[in-house]
Amino acid sequence: MLKLHIGNKNYSSWSMRPWVLLRQAGIAFEEVRVRFDSFDAGSEFKRTISTVNPTGKVPVLADGDLVVWDTLAIAEYIAETWPDKQLWPADRKARARARSICAEMHSGFTALRGNCPMNIEASLPDTGALIWRDRPGVRADVQRLIDMWSALLQEHGGPMLFGQFTVADAYFAPVCMRLATYALPLPPHIAAYVQRVRALPGVKAWIDDALAEKDFLDFEEPYRVKPAA
Numbered sequence: 001m002l003k004l005h006i007g008n009k010n011y012s013s014w015s016m017r018p019w020v021l022l023r024q025a026g027i028a029f030e031e032v033r034v035r036f037d038s039f040d041a042g043s044e045f046k047r048t049i050s051t052v053n054p055t056g057k058v059p060v061l062a063d064g065d066l067v068v069w070d071t072l073a074i075a076e077y078i079a080e081t082w083p084d085k086q087l088w089p090a091d092r093k094a095r096a097r098a099r100s101i102c103a104e105m106h107s108g109f110t111a112l113r114g115n116c117p118m119n120i121e122a123s124l125p126d127t128g129a130l131i132w133r134d135r136p137g138v139r140a141d142v143q144r145l146i147d148m149w150s151a152l153l154q155e156h157g158g159p160m161l162f163g164q165f166t167v168a169d170a171y172f173a174p175v176c177m178r179l180a181t182y183a184l185p186l187p188p189h190i191a192a193y194v195q196r197v198r199a200l201p202g203v204k205a206w207i208d209d210a211l212a213e214k215d216f217l218d219f220e221e222p223y224r225v226k227p228a229a
Helices: 013-025 044-049 071-081 092-107 110-115 125-134 136-156 167-181 188-199 201-213
Strands: 002-006 029-033 060-063 066-069
Touching: 002 013, 013 071, 013 167, 013 201, 060 071, 066 071, 071 092, 071 167, 092 136, 092 167, 110 136, 110 167, 125 136, 136 167, 136 188, 167 188, 167 201, 188 201
Parallel strands: 002 029
Antiparallel strands: 002 060, 060 066
């Protein structure tokens, strides 16, 4: 059986992408959770995950003696191994577009990712309002998402970016978490897409597990004190 090594579900946006992809596609896998304690070279997390992945990062997919890391590589491997799941759009041009937006997410949106780290358990509208006011890069990133998603939803008719669920929706699922946590302003049709993603069975399962963790990590939350017990 496949093994997917992941970090904390409340915080690990990169882990969320392949986990949701596998779960939503109905592909069986064993989850191996490696708890974040810190990202220092001597941390328990780094020591544990470095035995599987030479980069010392999650996620990592193991299929027998094959080890695949980096979310795009994992997504491609899953899609190629289970072509019947149709995890990329069937149309060649749509497929190229889907790969393009996933690559854009992979290397871009740095202001949004840096200022609004994923934190599913938290509700931070006040923090989000300050970020929105003071960080033009975040406003630019959100506008890019609005433009991108609007065009795709209009072209393919929804409910997902390319009609049916694809890698692209799994790839942007952590972005939907961020938009919700920080209550960043969205037009109604984009807010509705965010809610549809959050309601996907694979995404909802991840959210439920994240809420059950109750593992507050102060180095992941410099903007928030530890919640009361």
